[in-house]
Amino acid sequence: MTLPAAFYDRPVLEVAPELVGCTLAHGATAGVIVETEAYHQTEAACHAHVGLTARTHVLFGAPGTVYVYRSYGIHALVNLVCEPEGVGAAVLIRALEPLSGVGIMHERRGVGEDERLCSGPGKLTQALDIELDLNGTDAIDGPLQVGPRPPAWADVDIVTGPRIGITKAAELPWRFCAAGSRSVSRPWPPGFRPAPRAARVR
DNA sequence: CATGGGATTGACT
DNA sequence: GTCAATCCCATGC
Numbered sequence: 752m753t754l755p756a757a758f759y760d761r762p763v764l765e766v767a768p769e770l771v772g773c774t775l776a777h778g779a780t781a782g783v784i785v786e787t788e789a790y791h792q793t794e795a796a797c798h799a800h801v802g803l804t805a806r807t808h809v810l811f812g813a814p815g816t817v818y819v820y821r822s823y824g825i826h827a828l829v830n831l832v833c834e835p836e837g838v839g840a841a842v843l844i845r846a847l848e849p850l851s852g853v854g855i856m857h858e859r860r861g862v863g864e865d866e867r868l869c870s871g872p873g874k875l876t877q878a879l880d881i882e883l884d885l886n887g888t889d890a891i892d893g894p895l896q897v898g899p900r901p902p903a904w905a906d907v908d909i910v911t912g913p914r915i916g917i918t919k920a921a922e923l924p925w926r927f928c929a930a931g932s933r934s935v936s937r938p939w940p941p942g943f944r945p946a947p948r949a950a951r952v953r
Numbered sequence: 954c955a956t957g958g959g960a961t962t963g964a965c966t
Numbered sequence: 967g968t969c970a971a972t973c974c975c976a977t978g979c
Contacts, residue, residue, distance in 0.1 A: 788960070796960070806975055823961050824972030830960085843960055873961050883974090916960055936961095 753896045759814035763789045763833040763840040768927040772904035777879040777895045782847030782869050785929035788914045792839035795919035799839025809887050810839040819886040826873030829881050845872045848934045871936040912940025
């Protein structure tokens with residue numbers, strides 16, 4: 752069960768908050784998306800802002816296409832292409848709450864608490880083994896799949912804030928986080944507070 | 954063809 | 967708080 756291409760064929764500012772609470776799966780590993788950011792060709796922080804190049808052409812492709820690129824020479828970052836073909840826009844997936852394959856994630860990431868396995872855009876790609884070979888694949892039929900919100904996430908509250916780690920267009924409040932999730936990456940947006948840990952049995 | 958910057962992370966002070 | 971690791975590609979000479 753995956754979200755249809757029509758889900759992505761809308762303004763990226765609508766899609767980005769709605770993707771929070773949805774699932775992302777690759778192979779035996781999957782998680783619930785708890786943090787996203789929107790990018791659009793009309794603002795300078797978006798790779799598509801420079802126009803159609805060998806690097807950016809995927810961003811202008813069909814809605815529902817996967818865009819993966821390398822950041823700082825080390826990390827792969829994953830996005831979902833939005834808006835009609837020909838418009839350069841995408842949603843960056845910044846954090847997940849692990850859902851399945853948690854043991855595999857620990858093997859790939861090394862020791863750590865579950866909530867830190869996918870609490871950043873480079874961490875989640877390592878945990879789910881998302882690499883550059885997935886660039887240009889299809890998030891509906893391809894190896895990386897996005898599913899609708901599980902019932903428990905149907906009414907998730909969204910905390911909005913400015914995007915992280917960028918120098919251009921940094922003032923736009925295009926970052927969307929699941930309220931209370933302990934897997935949201937730092938720094939937290941204004942007003943965000945993580946939920947208390949589950950009570951320990953004594 | 955050389956250069957430099959980047960949507961990050963983890964280790965260290 | 968600072969810093970290095972290190973890949974891809976856009977830009978400019």
